[in-house]
Amino acid sequence: MTCAVIDGRRGGWLPGVMTKSRSSLSDRTLRSVMWLDAFLSAAVAVLCAVASPVVAAVGLPQRIVLALGLAAIGCAVLLAACGAVTGVLIMQRMRAGRYQLPGLRLPLPAAMRPPIGPEDSPG
Numbered sequence: 001m002t003c004a005v006i007d008g009r010r011g012g013w014l015p016g017v018m019t020k021s022r023s024s025l026s027d028r029t030l031r032s033v034m035w036l037d038a039f040l041s042a043a044v045a046v047l048c049a050v051a052s053p054v055v056a057a058v059g060l061p062q063r064i065v066l067a068l069g070l071a072a073i074g075c076a077v078l079l080a081a082c083g084a085v086t087g088v089l090i091m092q093r094m095r096a097g098r099y100q101l102p103g104l105r106l107p108l109p110a111a112m113r114p115p116i117g118p119e120d121s122p123g
Contacts, residue, residue, distance in 0.1 A: 027102040030089045037082040044075045 051068045054060065093099070 026089055026092060030102055033082050033085045037079060037086065040075055040079050040082065044072060047072055
């Protein structure tokens, strides 16, 4: 029984070997979505940090307050979509047997860069 299951023909639902073109496309998509996620997070933080004191101190008209609220909700929806896409792409990578994130080329000091791929791992 075990031999038939292990050595049997693979069905279409089992993960196969990913080709290089699909792999690099997935890596590029993951990098771009993660960067977009970072920029949208910064935009929401700046929007909230700047708009909240202005609205509280100046007392802007209701239309402007509504527009700022809708902009914050729109950014939150885009952040949720980026998170969903990132999650799906990471699950696809793990299903293919690749458990490390692709190199994201983060502009961080050397001490703050996490080990990303096999070439960066210690030991």
